[in-house]
Amino acid sequence: MSLALSDLRAWRPDALIEAAQLLTDLESTTQTISDTARDRIATDAWDGRAAAAAAAAVSAAHRDVSRAGVGVLACIAALHEAAATLHPAVRAALGIADEARAAGCTVTDSGEVVASVVTVGDPVLDLLFADRLRERAQTLRERLEAALQAVTEVDAAAADRLRGAATQICELASGLTSLRESVRAVMDGRALLPADPVALAGFWSDLSPTEKDALATWDPAIGNRDGLPAGDRDHYNRRYLDLLAETAARDLAALDARRPEWAQGQNIPPDQSSRDMRVPTEAEVAGRRAYDDWSRERDALRTVAAGYAAVHTEVIAPDRHLLAIDTHGRVAIATHNPDFASHVATFVPGTGTKPSTIGTDTERAQRMSEAAQTADSGSRVAVVTWYGYPAPPTLLHAASDGYADDGAERLHSFQDGLRAAHLGPPAHTTVVGHSYGTLVVGAAATSVPFAADDLVLVGSPGIDVARVEDLRLAGVDPAENHAHVYATASSTDPIPYVGDLLGPVLHGVNPVRDDFGATVFDSGPGEPARIGGIAVSPLNPGAHSGYWEPGSVALTNLGRIIAGLTPSSAPPG
Amino acid sequence: MEPALCVDVDALQRMSRSLSADAEVLGAVDVSAATNLVAAALASSATGAAAVSLADPIRAAYAGIAARLRDVAAGIDRHVRGCVASDQATAQRIPAQR
Numbered sequence: 001m002s003l004a005l006s007d008l009r010a011w012r013p014d015a016l017i018e019a020a021q022l023l024t025d026l027e028s029t030t031q032t033i034s035d036t037a038r039d040r041i042a043t044d045a046w047d048g049r050a051a052a053a054a055a056a057a058v059s060a061a062h063r064d065v066s067r068a069g070v071g072v073l074a075c076i077a078a079l080h081e082a083a084a085t086l087h088p089a090v091r092a093a094l095g096i097a098d099e100a101r102a103a104g105c106t107v108t109d110s111g112e113v114v115a116s117v118v119t120v121g122d123p124v125l126d127l128l129f130a131d132r133l134r135e136r137a138q139t140l141r142e143r144l145e146a147a148l149q150a151v152t153e154v155d156a157a158a159a160d161r162l163r164g165a166a167t168q169i170c171e172l173a174s175g176l177t178s179l180r181e182s183v184r185a186v187m188d189g190r191a192l193l194p195a196d197p198v199a200l201a202g203f204w205s206d207l208s209p210t211e212k213d214a215l216a217t218w219d220p221a222i223g224n225r226d227g228l229p230a231g232d233r234d235h236y237n238r239r240y241l242d243l244l245a246e247t248a249a250r251d252l253a254a255l256d257a258r259r260p261e262w263a264q265g266q267n268i269p270p271d272q273s274s275r276d277m278r279v280p281t282e283a284e285v286a287g288r289r290a291y292d293d294w295s296r297e298r299d300a301l302r303t304v305a306a307g308y309a310a311v312h313t314e315v316i317a318p319d320r321h322l323l324a325i326d327t328h329g330r331v332a333i334a335t336h337n338p339d340f341a342s343h344v345a346t347f348v349p350g351t352g353t354k355p356s357t358i359g360t361d362t363e364r365a366q367r368m369s370e371a372a373q374t375a376d377s378g379s380r381v382a383v384v385t386w387y388g389y390p391a392p393p394t395l396l397h398a399a400s401d402g403y404a405d406d407g408a409e410r411l412h413s414f415q416d417g418l419r420a421a422h423l424g425p426p427a428h429t430t431v432v433g434h435s436y437g438t439l440v441v442g443a444a445a446t447s448v449p450f451a452a453d454d455l456v457l458v459g460s461p462g463i464d465v466a467r468v469e470d471l472r473l474a475g476v477d478p479a480e481n482h483a484h485v486y487a488t489a490s491s492t493d494p495i496p497y498v499g500d501l502l503g504p505v506l507h508g509v510n511p512v513r514d515d516f517g518a519t520v521f522d523s524g525p526g527e528p529a530r531i532g533g534i535a536v537s538p539l540n541p542g543a544h545s546g547y548w549e550p551g552s553v554a555l556t557n558l559g560r561i562i563a564g565l566t567p568s569s570a571p572p573g
Numbered sequence: 574m575e576p577a578l579c580v581d582v583d584a585l586q587r588m589s590r591s592l593s594a595d596a597e598v599l600g601a602v603d604v605s606a607a608t609n610l611v612a613a614a615l616a617s618s619a620t621g622a623a624a625v626s627l628a629d630p631i632r633a634a635y636a637g638i639a640a641r642l643r644d645v646a647a648g649i650d651r652h653v654r655g656c657v658a659s660d661q662a663t664a665q666r667i668p669a670q671r
Contacts, residue, residue: 003617003618004617007616007617007618010616011614011615011616011618012614012615013614013615014614015610015611015613015614015615016611016614016615016620016624018607018610019607019608019610019611019624022604022606022607022610023604023607026602026604029598030598030599030602030635033595033598033599034595034599036591036595037591037592037595037642040588040591040592041588041592041645043584043588045580045581045584045585046580046581046584046585046588050648050649050652053648054645054648054649057641057644057645057648058592058642058645060641061638061641061642061645064634064637064638064641065599065635065638068631068634068635068638071630071631071634072631075627075631079611079624082620086615086618086620155618155619155620156619158619158620158623159618159619159620159622159623160623162620162623162624162626162627163623163626165627166623166626166627166630167630169627169630169631169633169634170630170633172630172634
C-alpha cells in the first residue's frame with residue numbers, strides 16, 4: 001500500500017511516545033503489585049507445607065510478571081524506535097513536498113510533482129521557463145519518491161519490530177517457555193555470553209522475555225552488562241539492588257547477633273586511652289582487638305548498606321534508569337532512557353565519589369540534562385552519572401594513575417554499550433569528566449577510538465595527554481579534535497593549578513592551556529575564599545564543585561555542549 | 574496423625590483478600606487505550622496496525638498470572654476453613670472438664 005501525503009500530514013508520531021509512557025507506567029505498576037504480593041506471602045504468621053506451597057506459587061507468579069514486564073519493555077523500545085525513525089522520515093518527505101509547492105510546482109496527494117505552466121507572452125522565454133520548471137519538477141519528484149519510499153520502509157520496519165514484541169508476549173501467554181540451545185549452553189557453562197557490547201546487543205535482541213529472565217536467574221547481575229537495552233538493564237538491576245540490599249541487611253544483622261551487647265553500645269572493651277596509664281592485661285588487649293575487628297567489619301557493612309539505600313533513593317525519581325549496580329561500589333544512573341535520547345552524556349566524577357553520596361552527582365547530572373534540554377528544546381536528553389570505577393578516596397590517592405587506568409577500560413565498554421543499544425538515528429554523545437574523572441576520560445580516549453562525539457574536561461588536574469590530537473574519538477579525525485574536546489576551569493579552582501605546577505611529574509598539563517589545544521569555555525570567574533566576608537585567598541576549594549550551580553555560566557555551557565552546540569562564550573582573556 | 578497447625582486465621586484471610594485484590598488489578602490490565610491511540614494517530618500505517626496486535630497478548634499474559642494468584646488466594650481460604658474445621662472437630666473430641 002502506497003502512502004499518500006495527506007496520510008503523512010495527519011500522522012502524529014508523538015502518540016507513539018505517549019503510548020510508550022502508558023506501557024511504562026503499566027510495567028511499573030504490575031511490578032510493584034507483584035513485589036507486594038511476594039513480600040506479603042513471606043510472613044512469619046504462617047508456617048508449614050501449605051505456606052511453602054503458597055509462597056512457591058506466588059514466587060512463580062512474580063517471576064512471570066517479571067517476564068511479562070520484559071516483554072512489555074520490548075514493546076516500549078519498539079514504540080520509541082518507531083517514533084525516532086518515523087518522525088524524521090515523515091518530516092523529510094513533507095519538507096520536499098512543501099519545497100516543491102514553493103517552487104511553483106503542483107504536488108498531488110500521491111506524491112507526483114508537476115511543473116506549472118508559466119507564460120510571459122514570449123514564445124522563446126516561455127519554452128525556456130517550461131524546460132527549467134520541468135527539470136526542477138523532475139528532480140523534486142525523484143527526491144519525493146525516494147523520501148516516500150523511505151517512510152514506507154521505516155514504517156514496515158517499525159511494524160515488524162512491534163509484531164516481534166507481540167509474538168514474544170504471545171509465547172509467554174501460551175506457556176511456550178522452552179529455551180533455545182544458545183541460551184541453555186550459556187546457563188550450562190558450555191558457552192559464554194558475548195563480552196563485546198555490540199555482539200551482546202545482537203544476541204540479546206533475539207531473546208524472548210523467558211530467555212532473558214532465565215539468564216537473569218543464572219546471573220542476577222546481568223543488568224550490568226554493556227550492550228543490553230537500558231530498559232532491561234534498569235529492570236534487572238533494580239531486582240539486583242533489592243537482592244544486594246537484603247543481603248547487606250542480613251549480614252549486618254548476623255554480625256550484630258554475634259555481639260548483641262556491642263551492637264547496643266554496651267560492654268565495649270576500653271581502649272588504651274581510657275585505662276589511666278595502667279598496663280592492660282593480655283585478655284584486655286585481645287578483647288579490645290576483637291571489638292576493633294568487629295567494629296571495622298560493621299562500619300564497612302553499614303557503608304555498603306548506606307550505598308544501596310542511597311542508590312535506591314536516587315532511582316525512585318521519575319524516569320531514572322539504573323544502568324549498573326554491583327558489590328564493588330560501581331553504579332550508573334541515567335536521568336532518562338539513553339536508548340531513546342537524541343543527546344546522551346556520561347558524567348564521570350572524581351576523587352572521593354562513593355555510592356552513599358551519589359545524590360550529589362545525580363543532582364549535577366539532572367541539572368546538565370535540564371540545561372541541555374533548554375539549549376535544544378525539541379530534543380530528548382539523557383545524562384548518566386557513571387561510577388563505574390573505584391575512585392581515589394582522597395587527594396593523596398589521586399596522585400596515582402592506577403584508578404584512571406582501571407576505570408578507562410570499563411568506560412570504554414560502557415560507551416560502546418550505549419551506542420550498541422541505542423535505537424533510531426545515532427545519538428550525539430558527550431563524556432563529561434570532572435576533576436580526577438577527566439583523567440579517566442583521558443585514559444579511555446587514548447589508543448583505541450572512544451565512542452564519544454565530544455569530551456568535556458571540567459576542573460581537571462591534567463589528563464596524562466599532552467595535546468588534543470593524541471586523543472582518539474570514533475569517527476573524528478584527530479586533526480579536528482580541537483573542535484570536539486572542551487575544557488574549563490574556574491580561576492579560583494585550585495585543582496587545575498596542579499597541572500600547571502606539577503604537570504610534568506603528575507598528570508600532565510592543565511587542559512585549559514593553549515598548548516593543549518582544547519576549546520576552552522567560560523565557567524564564570526568564581527569567588528575567592530573568604531573568612532567572615534573577607535577574601536583571604538584568591539583560590540577557593542569550594543570553586544572546584546561550583547560548576548553546576550543553577551544559572552551559572554558553566555552549567556549553561558555544559559548544557560550547550562551536551563546538546564551539540566558550541567559554548568556561548570569564551571573565557572575572558 | 575499430625576496435630577492441626579496453629580494459624581493466625583485473621584492474618585491468612587487478610588492475605589487471601591489482598592492476593593485476590595492484586596489478581597483483580599493484574600487481570601484488568603488493558604493496553605488497548607495505548608494501542609488504539611497509536612492506530613488512530615498513524616492511520617493507514619503498518620506501524621499503527623501492528624501496535625493494535627500488542628493489546629491481546631499483553632492482556633492474556635497478565636490474565637494468566639492473575640488467575641494463578643486467584644488460585645493461591647482460594648487455596649489459602651480452603652486452608653483456613655480446613656484448619657478451623659479441624660480445630661472444631663478436635664475440640665469436640667476432647668472431653669469437657671467437670
